[in-house]
Amino acid sequence: MSMNKEREITIAILSVSLITVMAGAIVAPAMASLSQFFSEQSASVIKLVVTLPALIVIPTAMATGRLADRLGRRKLLLIGLILYLFGGLGGAFASSFYVLLCFRAILGLSVGLVMPLSTGLVSDFFHGEEARQMMGWISAANHFGGMAAQVVSGALAVMSWRYSFGVYGIALVSLLFAAFWIPETHKQDQKEQTTHLPLETYCNAAFMLILMVVFYTVPLNISLLVENSGMGSATASGLACALATGAPFLVGIYFQSITKRLGSYAVFTALCVMGMGMFTVGEANNLVMIFAGAFLVGTGEGYLFPHIMNAVRATVPPKDSVRALAVMSSMLYLGQFLSPITIDALDALCFDPTTSQPFMVAWTLCAVAAAVSLGFTVKQKVRR
Numbered sequence: 001m002s003m004n005k006e007r008e009i010t011i012a013i014l015s016v017s018l019i020t021v022m023a024g025a026i027v028a029p030a031m032a033s034l035s036q037f038f039s040e041q042s043a044s045v046i047k048l049v050v051t052l053p054a055l056i057v058i059p060t061a062m063a064t065g066r067l068a069d070r071l072g073r074r075k076l077l078l079i080g081l082i083l084y085l086f087g088g089l090g091g092a093f094a095s096s097f098y099v100l101l102c103f104r105a106i107l108g109l110s111v112g113l114v115m116p117l118s119t120g121l122v123s124d125f126f127h128g129e130e131a132r133q134m135m136g137w138i139s140a141a142n143h144f145g146g147m148a149a150q151v152v153s154g155a156l157a158v159m160s161w162r163y164s165f166g167v168y169g170i171a172l173v174s175l176l177f178a179a180f181w182i183p184e185t186h187k188q189d190q191k192e193q194t195t196h197l198p199l200e201t202y203c204n205a206a207f208m209l210i211l212m213v214v215f216y217t218v219p220l221n222i223s224l225l226v227e228n229s230g231m232g233s234a235t236a237s238g239l240a241c242a243l244a245t246g247a248p249f250l251v252g253i254y255f256q257s258i259t260k261r262l263g264s265y266a267v268f269t270a271l272c273v274m275g276m277g278m279f280t281v282g283e284a285n286n287l288v289m290i291f292a293g294a295f296l297v298g299t300g301e302g303y304l305f306p307h308i309m310n311a312v313r314a315t316v317p318p319k320d321s322v323r324a325l326a327v328m329s330s331m332l333y334l335g336q337f338l339s340p341i342t343i344d345a346l347d348a349l350c351f352d353p354t355t356s357q358p359f360m361v362a363w364t365l366c367a368v369a370a371a372v373s374l375g376f377t378v379k380q381k382v383r384r
Contacts, residue, residue, distance in 0.1 A: 060112025088168025140252030154238015212335025248302025274300025275366030
């Protein structure tokens, strides 16, 4: 493969990665505006605007591997991007809350197709250190796209919540890049597939689920915290969400360097940083603390996300990469969907039921995970 062709494929894959992981949360800065417009709906129901796409992703992603083998990865990717445009932009024209949810379901369907393909294509065109570096760049693109989209969405939501859905139009650029620069890979014979994915794939996918349950506490609650406490407007909420999704952009770029420097303590360090961020947001009484906490949360998640993605990819041969990453994608979005349910349930169980403490719940979970990670690392070193 020539250098120019490799560069084109890299750009195309990264452009698709810009619009995937934070697809549902792009309109998170408009949550307060949506709550006011659809005042007949409870806060938990309004959160479905962000979480419903994640629920629809789960069964779709699980079917993506087989669909890609039959239709071809490029063709299925293009279909997914077209659906993304329709489902994303359609929300701006919704005539009722339930019509809005229908468009969000279509968005989830599209992400379920696009997400496993955007990461699975790495194994088709890159290998070894190149593939690991691509995973870091993909994570950077995932979070940079979320950061930029949420800043713009927050600014547009000040005028109207409908304008915030216009951000999904960026998928048109990804569609053009994919159509012209990504070649078709071979369609795989069903007999070539392995019968079962290895246990490591499912373990890493479970870690991704837990990570998303904790991380999604920020986009789901930051808007309500900032605006209801009088600390700022939807624009400030968008900036806070952008910091949480923008910090991983920097971490993703230097993912390999960070891994080499921190070694076996990298995961423990990332969990500690993420927990510190959750604690800071939970105790915040001004925007500076909100922004600082959101940045720390994003820094920790920014390392853990590509670490898990690369671990999943490395557990299988290239021909099974889409299937393995489809499992990971399903758990990723299941975590996003379960986040408000899990965090709210733990909040009511462990804290004062008259007050909402979602960030304290998230901080506690990070602390427990960090302790487990440290214990596992020390045990491994002792064995060696």
